[in-house]
Amino acid sequence: MMHAAFFLTFAVLTLAGAVAAALLRNLVHCALSLTVTFAGLALLYLSLGAEFVGLTQVLVYIGAVAILVVFAILLTRGSGSLPRQMLSSSGWRVGWLAAVAVGFVLVAALRDAPFAQSQGNAPVVSVKEIGQALMGPFALPLEIVGVLLTVALIGAVIVAMPEKPMLENPVLKNQMPEKQGGAE
Amino acid sequence: MTLTAYLIVAAMLFALGLGIALTRRNAILVLIGIELMLNAANLNLIAFWRFGAHAEPMTGMLFALFSIAVAAAEASVGLGLVIAWFRHARTTDLDEMTRMKG
Amino acid sequence: MNLNAGWASTGWTSTLDQIFVLVQHRVAELFPPVLQPWVAMILGVVGIVAVFPAIFALTTVLERKGLGRMQNRLGPNRVGPYGILQPMADAIKSLTKEDIIPRSADAVVHFLAPVVLVVAIFLGYAVLPVGRNMVLMPIDAGILFFFAIGASTELSIFMAGWSSRNKYSLLGAMRAVAQMISYEVPLLLSAVVAIMMTGSLSPEAIVAAQGGFSGVLPHWYVFTPWGFAGFALFVVAALAETNRSPFDLPEGESELVAGYFTEYSGFKFALFFLGEYLGMMSIAGYGITLFLGGWGAPFSFLAFIPSWAWFFGKLFLAIFFFIWLRGTLPRLRQDQLMNFAWKFMLPMSLLNLLVAAAWRFLGEWLGAGVGAEAIRWLACAAVLGGTYVLLGRAMLRRQKIGPRSYRYAE
Numbered sequence: 298m299m300h301a302a303f304f305l306t307f308a309v310l311t312l313a314g315a316v317a318a319a320l321l322r323n324l325v326h327c328a329l330s331l332t333v334t335f336a337g338l339a340l341l342y343l344s345l346g347a348e349f350v351g352l353t354q355v356l357v358y359i360g361a362v363a364i365l366v367v368f369a370i371l372l373t374r375g376s377g378s379l380p381r382q383m384l385s386s387s388g389w390r391v392g393w394l395a396a397v398a399v400g401f402v403l404v405a406a407l408r409d410a411p412f413a414q415s416q417g418n419a420p421v422v423s424v425k426e427i428g429q430a431l432m433g434p435f436a437l438p439l440e441i442v443g444v445l446l447t448v449a450l451i452g453a454v455i456v457a458m459p460e461k462p463m464l465e466n467p468v469l470k471n472q473m474p475e476k477q478g479g480a481e
Numbered sequence: 482m483t484l485t486a487y488l489i490v491a492a493m494l495f496a497l498g499l500g501i502a503l504t505r506r507n508a509i510l511v512l513i514g515i516e517l518m519l520n521a522a523n524l525n526l527i528a529f530w531r532f533g534a535h536a537e538p539m540t541g542m543l544f545a546l547f548s549i550a551v552a553a554a555e556a557s558v559g560l561g562l563v564i565a566w567f568r569h570a571r572t573t574d575l576d577e578m579t580r581m582k583g
Numbered sequence: 584m585n586l587n588a589g590w591a592s593t594g595w596t597s598t599l600d601q602i603f604v605l606v607q608h609r610v611a612e613l614f615p616p617v618l619q620p621w622v623a624m625i626l627g628v629v630g631i632v633a634v635f636p637a638i639f640a641l642t643t644v645l646e647r648k649g650l651g652r653m654q655n656r657l658g659p660n661r662v663g664p665y666g667i668l669q670p671m672a673d674a675i676k677s678l679t680k681e682d683i684i685p686r687s688a689d690a691v692v693h694f695l696a697p698v699v700l701v702v703a704i705f706l707g708y709a710v711l712p713v714g715r716n717m718v719l720m721p722i723d724a725g726i727l728f729f730f731a732i733g734a735s736t737e738l739s740i741f742m743a744g745w746s747s748r749n750k751y752s753l754l755g756a757m758r759a760v761a762q763m764i765s766y767e768v769p770l771l772l773s774a775v776v777a778i779m780m781t782g783s784l785s786p787e788a789i790v791a792a793q794g795g796f797s798g799v800l801p802h803w804y805v806f807t808p809w810g811f812a813g814f815a816l817f818v819v820a821a822l823a824e825t826n827r828s829p830f831d832l833p834e835g836e837s838e839l840v841a842g843y844f845t846e847y848s849g850f851k852f853a854l855f856f857l858g859e860y861l862g863m864m865s866i867a868g869y870g871i872t873l874f875l876g877g878w879g880a881p882f883s884f885l886a887f888i889p890s891w892a893w894f895f896g897k898l899f900l901a902i903f904f905f906i907w908l909r910g911t912l913p914r915l916r917q918d919q920l921m922n923f924a925w926k927f928m929l930p931m932s933l934l935n936l937l938v939a940a941a942w943r944f945l946g947e948w949l950g951a952g953v954g955a956e957a958i959r960w961l962a963c964a965a966v967l968g969g970t971y972v973l974l975g976r977a978m979l980r981r982q983k984i985g986p987r988s989y990r991y992a993e
Contacts, residue, residue: 308490315497315517324507325745329692331513332738334494338520341487345531349724350545352731354523357549360734360767362516362556364760367741369509369560371757373567387576392503400496407488420530420538424724424784427546430539438543442550449554453561459568 303344311337324370332363346420349427487528495521508563508573512556519552600889603630604716627719631708638898639860640670646906653910677853685748685846692746697847697854700739704858707732707865712786714878714891725786726778729869730771733824736862737763740833740843743855747846755842758917759833763824765921769928770820776813776939777804777873786869790877799883803876808963809939812971814874816932818904821870823924825863827905829912832920867901868894927974934970938963 314334318327335358342351431439498517505511523545530541567573570580598605611623644659644667651658659666684690710725712718722728737760744756778784781792795802804810823830826842834842844855871877875897878890915923942963949955 304486308486311490312493312497315494315501318510318513318517319497319501319505324509326692327510327513329738329742331516334517335520338524341490341524342527345487345527347527347530347542347545348722349727350523350527350542350549352724352727353546353549355731356727356734357553358516358520359738360731361764362553364737364741364764365556365560366509366513367738367745368757368760369563371745371753372564373509373573389504393500396496396500396503399499400493403492403495404489407485407492410485422538422542424727425782426539427542430543435539435543438547442547446550446554449558453557456558457561457564 300344304341307337307340307344310334311341313337325367328363328366328370331366332359335359335363347422349422349424484528484532487532488525491521491524491528494518494524506574506576508566508575508578509560511575512559512563515559516552516556519548519555523548523552596887596889600715600891602889603714603891624719631719632705635708635861635864636857638864638895638902639857640674642860642864642902643673643856644669645902646909649903649906650910653907674853677856678850680849680852682849682851683846687748688846689746689748692742693846694851696739696743696746697851697858699742700736700858701854701861703732703736703739704861704865707862708868710786711865711868712790712872712877713868713894714889717878717891718787721785721787724784726774726784726789726869726873729786729865730767730774733862733866734767736858743847744843747843749846751839751841752843752845755833755839755845758839759826759843762826762830762833762920762924765924766820766823766830766928769816769924769932770824772929772932772936773813773816773820774869774873776809776935779936779939780804780809780943786872786877790872790879793876794879796883801876801879801881801883803874803879803881805874807942808960808967809935809942810874812931812935812938812967814870816928816935817870817874820928821866822905822908823920825859825866827863828909829915830920831914832917863905864898864902867898867905871897871901922978927978930974931967931970935967938966941966 311334314330314332314337317330318334321327321330335354339351339354339359342348342354495518498514498521500514501517502511502514505514526541526545526548530538530545533541563573566578570578572578607623607626610626611619614622647669648658648660648666659669662668662672684693707729709720710718710722710728718725740759740763741756744752744754744759747753777789781789783789783792793801793803800806805814822828826833833839834844839845844852847855871894878894880886880888880890880893942959945959945962946955949959
């Protein structure tokens with residue numbers, strides 16, 4: 298009973314954040330409501346007994362990804378409210394139709410799936426066991442993730458760096474659009 | 482709560498993410514939609530880890546952890562690309578990204 | 584828990600040590616059994632919500648008086664004896680002040696920012712052991728919980744700066760967030776050594792692992808080469824994380840008015856103020872837990888003093904250290920700040936991880952004995968000290984004096 302109440306609260310929180318991200322007009326508000334979704338998901342993980350994943354979710358998504366999104370919005374001068382026609386792409390009706398159709402198909406398929414009613418007994422996993430699994434059978438995936446994150450770090454820095462040589466190149470310089478506006 | 486409830490929440494979250502990714506014009510919002518879809522997948526992983534028949538109790542959880550790490554990498558590179566594009570074109574509007582059109 | 588060798592488990596000392604736990608149990612027993620865990624939990628929450636803001640109030644007046652003494656003046660001395668009631672006057676002032684929201688501000692986000700900040704910081708106290716058996720929520724991944732909560736305060740600072748629609752607020756918020764993200768990496772990595780050596784993420788287990796004594800001296804992590812380096816790195820990163828001097832650029836009065844809370848007044852300003860000091864105390868508390876033996880006594884013959892007294896004593900020492908630094912050091916520049924984080928703190932904390940691992944395995948290879956211990960000590964200290972000197976020299980040599988360049992700010 299208690300658990301059902303918690304589940305409903307967290308689920309509503311998660312979905313409300315996502316709906317707000319879909320409908321709000323201000324980009325920063327979208328990013329902040331995305332944070333609400335992340336927090337709701339973390340709470341759902343905690344309610345499922347996955348303590349470590351829930352806390353990692355908070356650390357990575359709220360602590361890093363949400364901040365990144367917000368920084369990107371400010372760096373691209375997108376923090377004001379947009380007019381309605383700027384909000385959605387031209388084919389937004391088709392897009393939402395497709396999304397709603399996908400949602401319906403998924404929910405319909407889940408409702409009479411055979412595995413769905415299983416209650417299962419909750420696995421108990423301590424942080425120590427996670428650490429030992431990461432250093433034991435999952436050592437290779439861990440190393441690969443480490444390499445991936447390093448590559449992503451370097452790649453993101455290089456991609457986002459201003460390209461000095463290109464600006465000095467006279468041929469390319471003419472093709473560059475004029476810089477507009479100053480600092481905010 | 483049963484597995485179905487969690488899976489339905491995940492399915493709805495996925496549909497919302499898909500809707501955002503398909504309809505919004507701003508590149509950053511499209512990335513937000515993709516993040517939501519990835520998170521829906523994570524919720525599925527954790528729900529199956531909790532309710533499924535598990536021969537190996539660690540696998541589902543570690544799958545979710547790796548998925549979170551990959552999603553973080555994806556977000557950083559994606560946002561880096563958006564910023565790089567903004568430097569060139571002074572816009573993040575996807576409908577105006579037409580320079581590669583023939 | 585008889586992990587602490589010097590602790591006499593009988594008599595009035597143990598009663599005094601456990602007095603708050605006993606009171607909590609006695610009060611909870613007055614209620615029906617179904618409610619007992621909830622009552623105990625609520626009592627714990629009330630304790631935290633009462634004690635730490637009280638320390639905050641005391642800290643504000645001590646800071647003003649201490650800074651005053653360091654600057655050859657008296658500090659507040661009008662309200663109450665020696666000005667000790669100054670926080671009351673401050674509280675009345677901030678509660679009765681007009682609450683101004685700028686007309687163009689985003690009212691909802693503007694309101695939510697201080698609330699989110701204070702709630703997140705209070706959550707961090709939930710896993711902090713303030714004494715023997717005195718932790719509100721003994722979870723397995725306590726340290727991870729604290730860092731996750733700490734990471735989410737950055738968002739509330741951004742919310743405050745952005746929603747004010749003020750250049751200074753936004754600049755202050757961006758500075759604060761960039762600084763907090765940069766220093767979070769060394770903060771986490773420097774804490775990892777203590778977690779590595781304990782083999783647990785639980786703050787209680789970390790305190791317990793530092794519990795024993797050799798002779799009269801305790802086994803605190805700070806008395807090992809990697810522990811000392813980790814502690815020093817943790818302190819510097821904690822100063823930056825809490826926006827304290829010399830890393831108080833986000834609120835540099837001479838540049839940014841007051842940083843991200845420029846547009847806040849009255850009660851919300853007080854909440855930010857509270858949040859800042861509570862954040863400082865909680866990070867100090869975790870530093871104490873990770874490296875300074877938590878609630879353990881510093882000498883075995885002093886172990887009869889209650890554990891909570893030791894914890895709060897260490898906390899006050901840490902607060903004094905923060906105030907002392909504020910009175911001593913000038914503020915850094917933004918580029919110095921970032922260079923220091925990425926080119927010095929990060930390599931040092933990564934190296935410290937390696938040294939901690941080496942320490943562990945050298946201990947196994949060399950075996951016990953005074954000679955082996957000395958070799959291990961000297962080798963680890965030499966690696967850390969050598970790198971410190973070399974890295975510092977290299978950074979100094981590369982430093983060019985000239986106008987600063989803006990690479991990413993445009």
